[in-house]
Amino acid sequence: MAIEQNLVPELKLQKIEIAGFIREVFSYISRFKGQLFILKIEDSLMDHPLFPVLIRDISLLHKLGIKVLIVPGTRKSIDRQLKAWEIESEFNEGVRLTSEEALPLVEQASLGAAQRIMSHLTASGCHGIQGNWVSARSLGVIDGVDYMRTGKIDRIQKDILTHLLDEEYIPILPPIGWNKLGHAYNISSTELATELCKYIEVGKLFFIGNECGIKAEGLKTGSMTSNLALTDSGLISALDIDQANEILRLNPQLEYAQVDYLENAIAACKAGAKRVHLISGEMPGSVLQEVFSSRGDGTMVYANQYSQIRQANVDDIPDILRIMQDYIAKGFLIQRTSESILEKLQDYVVYAIDNAIHGCGALHAFEDNCAEVAAIAVAANYRKAGIGEAVVHHLIELGKMRGYKKLFLLTTQAPDWFYNFGFRTGTVDDLPPSKKAKYNTKRNSRVLIMEL
Ligand SMILES: CC(C)(COP(=O)(O)OP(=O)(O)OC[C@H]1O[C@@H](n2cnc3c(N)ncnc32)[C@H](O)[C@@H]1OP(=O)(O)O)[C@@H](O)C(=O)NCCC(=O)NCCS
Numbered sequence: 001m002a003i004e005q006n007l008v009p010e011l012k013l014q015k016i017e018i019a020g021f022i023r024e025v026f027s028y029i030s031r032f033k034g035q036l037f038i039l040k041i042e043d044s045l046m047d048h049p050l051f052p053v054l055i056r057d058i059s060l061l062h063k064l065g066i067k068v069l070i071v072p073g074t075r076k077s078i079d080r081q082l083k084a085w086e087i088e089s090e091f092n093e094g095v096r097l098t099s100e101e102a103l104p105l106v107e108q109a110s111l112g113a114a115q116r117i118m119s120h121l122t123a124s125g126c127h128g129i130q131g132n133w134v135s136a137r138s139l140g141v142i143d144g145v146d147y148m149r150t151g152k153i154d155r156i157q158k159d160i161l162t163h164l165l166d167e168e169y170i171p172i173l174p175p176i177g178w179n180k181l182g183h184a185y186n187i188s189s190t191e192l193a194t195e196l197c198k199y200i201e202v203g204k205l206f207f208i209g210n211e212c213g214i215k216a217e218g219l220k221t222g223s224m225t226s227n228l229a230l231t232d233s234g235l236i237s238a239l240d241i242d243q244a245n246e247i248l249r250l251n252p253q254l255e256y257a258q259v260d261y262l263e264n265a266i267a268a269c270k271a272g273a274k275r276v277h278l279i280s281g282e283m284p285g286s287v288l289q290e291v292f293s294s295r296g297d298g299t300m301v302y303a304n305q306y307s308q309i310r311q312a313n314v315d316d317i318p319d320i321l322r323i324m325q326d327y328i329a330k331g332f333l334i335q336r337t338s339e340s341i342l343e344k345l346q347d348y349v350v351y352a353i354d355n356a357i358h359g360c361g362a363l364h365a366f367e368d369n370c371a372e373v374a375a376i377a378v379a380a381n382y383r384k385a386g387i388g389e390a391v392v393h394h395l396i397e398l399g400k401m402r403g404y405k406k407l408f409l410l411t412t413q414a415p416d417w418f419y420n421f422g423f424r425t426g427t428v429d430d431l432p433p434s435k436k437a438k439y440n441t442k443r444n445s446r447v448l449i450m451e452l
Contacts, residue, residue: 019325023318023321023322023325024292024322025292026318027318027319027322028291028292029064029065029292031355031356032064032066032203032204032291033064033065033066034065034066034067035066035067035203035204036066036067036068036069036165036200036201036202036203037061037066037067037068037069037202037203037204037205037206037291038069038070038071038193038196038197038202038204038205038206038273039058039068039069039070039071039205039206039208039287040070040071040072040073040189040190040193040205040206040207040208041054041070041071041072041073041117041208041209041281042073042075042076042208042209042210042281043072043073043074043075043076043077043113044073044075044076044209044210045208045209045210045281045282046077046113046116046117048281048282050281050282050283050284051120051281052120052123053284053285054208054281054286054287055117055120055121055123055124056120056124057285057287057288058070058121058124058287059121059124059125059126060288061287061288061291062126062168062170063125063126066203066291067165068170069161069165069170069171069172069173069196069200070117070128070170070171070172070173071172071173071174071175071189071192071193071196072110072113072114072116072117072172072174072175072189073113073189073190073209074106074109074110074113074174074175074189077109077110077112077113078096078105078106078109078110078186080109081105081106081108081109082102082105082106085105087099087101087102087105089102092145092147094256094260095139095147095150095188096150096186097145097146097147097148097150098147098148098149098150098185098186099148099149100148100149102149103149103184103186106149106176106186107176107184107186110174110175110176110186111130111174111176113174114130114172114173114174115130117172118130118172121170121172126170127168127169127170128169128170128171128172129164129169129170129171129172130171130172130173130174131160131171132176132178133156133157133160133161133171133173134153134155134156134157134173134176134177134178134187134192135153135154135155135156135157135177135178135179135180136151136152136153136154136176136177136178136179136185136187137151137152137154137177137179137185138150138151138152138179138185139151139152149183149184149185149186150185150186150187151177151179151185151186151187152185152187152191153177153187153191153192153195154177154179156195156196156199158199158200161199161200162200165200173192173196174189175187175188175189175191175192190207190260190264193205193207193264193268194264194267194268194271194273195271197268197271197272197273198271198272201272202268202272202273202274203274203275204273204274204275204276204277204291205265205268205273205275205276205277206276206277206278206279206287206290207261207264207265207276207277207278207279208279208280208281208286208287209257209278209280209281210280210281210282211257211258211261211278211280212233212235212278212279212280212282212283212286212297212298213231213235213236213278213279213280213297213298213299214235214236214247214254214258214261214262214278214299215234215235215236216228216230216234216235216236217234219236219247219250219251219254220250220251221246221247221250222246222249222250223246224242224243224246225239225243225246225247225250227384227385227386228243228385229381229382229383229384229385230384231297231298231381232297233297235297235298235299236299237299237300237381237382238299238300238301238302239299239300239301239302240301240302240303241266241269241270241301241302241303244262244265244266244301245266247262248262248263261278261299262301264276265278265301266301269301269302269303270303272303273303274302274303275300275301275302275303276300276301276302277290277298277299277300278298278299278300278301279297279298280297280298283297286298307351307352307353308351308352309349309350309351309352309390309391309394310349310350310352311346311348311349311350312341312345312348312349312350312360313345314342314345316348316350316357316360317338317341317342317345318338319350319357319360320341320348320350320357320360320375321336321337321338321341322379323357323358323359323360323377323378323379324336324360324375324377326380327377331412332412332413332414333375333377334443336375344362344364347362347363347364347365348360348361348362348375349361349362349363349391349394349395349398351378351387351390351391357379358378358379358382358387359377359378359379359382359387359388359390359391360375360376360377360391361373361374361375361376361377361391361392361394361395362374362375362395363395363398363399363407365402365404366432366434366435367432367433367434368405368406368432368433369403369404369405369406370404370405370406370407370408370432371399371402371404371406371407371408372407372408372409372410372435373392373395373396373399373407373408373409374409374410376388376391376392376414378391388417389420389421392418392421393421395407396421396450396452399452400452404452405451405452406449406450406451406452407423407449407450407452408426408430408431408432408435408447408448408449408450409423409447409448410439410445410446410447410448411445411446411448412443412444412445412446415446415448418448419448421450422450423448423449423450424448424449424450425446425447425448425449426447426448426449427447428447430447430449431447
């Protein structure tokens with residue numbers, strides 16, 4: 001205890017931040033345990049010095065009880081192989097036309113990319129497994145263009161994959177499909193990753209490549225996208241299917257890779273994936289950050305977000321503390337502990353999106369038919385998305401419903417924000433007597449009040 005008291009403030013703050021981060025990680029682990037994550041990993045990353053680190057991080061996810069299935073991207077490996085044999089590649093609308101002559105080389109390149117992932121998984125102590133679980137047929141001739149040995153997916157053997165995942169294997173599916181006669185077809189790995197979402201319940205689908213996400217700067221936004229949350233480096237943090245469609249519609253100048261990601265993410269969400277993430281494999285720890293913190297650095301497209309404000313329960317306490325921790329450390333909010341929250345738990349509400357908590361607030365009853373609006377906080381990455389506003393509106397309505405005559409609050413940092421809701425400046429004398437007696441003159445918070 002004495003050592004703790006002697007710590008310099010920065011060190012103390014650091015310790016609080018680390019503890020807060022660990023809490024956050026634990027809350028995510030329990031949420032994702034047993035879920036399936038599909039990762040499409042571009043082969044252009046395989047020569048990058050951080051590639052072994054990426055696979056090690058994926059192995060870590062697996063060791064924590066998350067089921068993992070990998071689809072290697074193979075475009076670069078195929079290009080390289082065909083070039084070595086001086087075979088020209090032809091494309092039509094981004095789809096490779098695979099000739100009979102090219103097919104064995106395409107197979108070799110695809111299986112080689114899968115094999116490289118398998119080797120790195122083995123080195124990280126995990127068991128990868130490859131197999132022919134995808135049936136395909138020829139794309140045929142479309143508008144006069146013969147796609148030859150380029151195929152489309154017919155069926156995926158869900159039962160075998162489910163069994164392998166239950167047995168803790170990591171299936172690796174190279175983008176090759178076979179027809180009933182055993183003829184191989186070159187299929188798209190993006191299509192394969194997306195199609196898998198129709199067959200198996202998928203918690204998250206990752207597109208891991210050289211792009212880190214969708215940059216907000218310079219993007220045109222519309223009525224659905226004017227308030228999107230951003231990451232620290234200015235990427236769009238999250239958007240739902242409708243918002244992704246709006247961005248595509250208003251920004252024809254977007255690069256091909258970004259359009260491709262957004263279109264595939266929308267398709268995957270429609271196919272059943274809950275979350276589709278675009279992250280860069282060139283950034284150390286990008287997968288872990290995206291999974292285990294609210295401060296990921298990629299773009300996520302999600303399906304049918306279900307958001308609600310509800311009364312907090314005991315299981316929410318670690319999340320409430322996690323959200324408030326940084327603000328407490330900076331002095332924006334007063335100190336709270338698990339015990340102090342538990343004592344007044346019925347006063348707390350949380351803002352949850354698909355069971356993940358991103359905001360909180362409380363309404364404490366006082367004498368004279370007054371109540372205090374308190375503990376308003378929104379997780380750093382979810383600010384500026386209307387969550388704080390929704391929580392405050394909810395508490396005001398709750399106050400009206402319960403028949404309070406007056407609401408008050410104490411704030412040091414956000415008086416201007418609260419004016420927007422109709423609060424006005426008051427004085428310490430406006431506080432109910434028991435609150436006035438405890439008013440901290442050193443903190444000198446502004447008093448705001450609202451008659452209901
Ligand atoms: C204040 C807080 C709750 C707002 O949550 P939020 O979900 O980001 O708020 P909303 O999305 O509803 O509103 C965002 C708008 O409020 C503005 N805003 C945020 N904090 C503000 C502040 N302290 N003062 C004035 N305006 C502020 C933002 O700039 C943004 O404006 P814009 O829409 O013009 O860009 C959040 O920033 C937070 O948790 N702050 C730290 C804790 C705190 O100070 N709590 C209040 C003390 S009781």
